[in-house]
Amino acid sequence: MDIKLKRHYKAIILFIFTIFFFGLVIGETMMVPYSSGTQLKVSANPDNIENGIYIFDGSLVHEIEIDMTEEDYDLMVTTFNETGEKEYFPADITIDGVTIKNVGLRLKGNSSLNGLFKKNSTSQDTQAPYLIKLDKYVDGQSYQGYTEIAVRTGSFNGGEVSLLEEPLSLFIYQESGQIVPEYSYASVKVSDNKAYYYVICENIDGNYIEKHFSDTDGILYKKGNSADFSYKGEDQTKYISEYEQKTNKKNGITLS
DSSP states (O other): OOHHHHHTHHHHHHHHHHHHHIIIIITTOOOOOOOOOSSOOOOSOTTEEOOSSOTTOTTSEEEEEEEOOHHHHHHHHHHHHHHOOOOOEEEEEEETTEEEEEEEEEEOOSTTTTTTGGGOSOGGGSOOOEEEETTSSSTTOEETTBSEEEEEOOEEETTEEESSHHHHHHHHHHHTTOOOOOEEEEEEEETTSOEEEEEEEEOOSHHHHHHHOSOOOSOOEEEOTTOOOOOOOSOGGGGTTTEEEOSOTTTTOOOO
16 A cells, blocks of 8 residues: 555545445435524525515505705705706605615606795795605615605695595506506605605506516606607607606617
């Protein structure tokens, strides 16, 4: 026997025995690594924030508190009034007692915003519609799997807000077998200002498409306020002025 093999023959026998043991005794049994340490957390999305109260549970009125600086809020309003642009600004959001740090908040809507702030001397104490974007400043951050939550005011009629119109419409569509976004009611308070009642709704975006449709290769368009549903032919460019493309922009797919 070679002098080197003779010197290490016990280790070689142990190695062969180990291979034999794992192959014969354990066989095809799956081995899962386990740690008893408290610092290791395994999650499909570690930035998904959970809560025992489901955001779109319609059996209760949810509580949402938006904490942002007065300067940022005023700048958000001023930017819209002067340019028509709805820019995102950082805020901390507390939903049913659970706080999500550093989310994006912007104004939402078109007709619902026109002249809204000009009628009020204090812009922060105004019932305005918003869009909450959970992953605007923190990549992958979501709340109960949602990255965007629409905060809607309903329709204005004689100075009063109707909060029944949209939920009732969605309920009717859903009962007829249509796919509709989830919704519920919420009391929303911005900083130290007065709380108002809103309809909160699942925002229709790319995540919404993946949730409800098996084929996501298509394009999602949003109808403008002046658009109708009249048929203009198969030439898609004839619809450009009335419909806004919302998905697949990064893939270079457009109407034009």
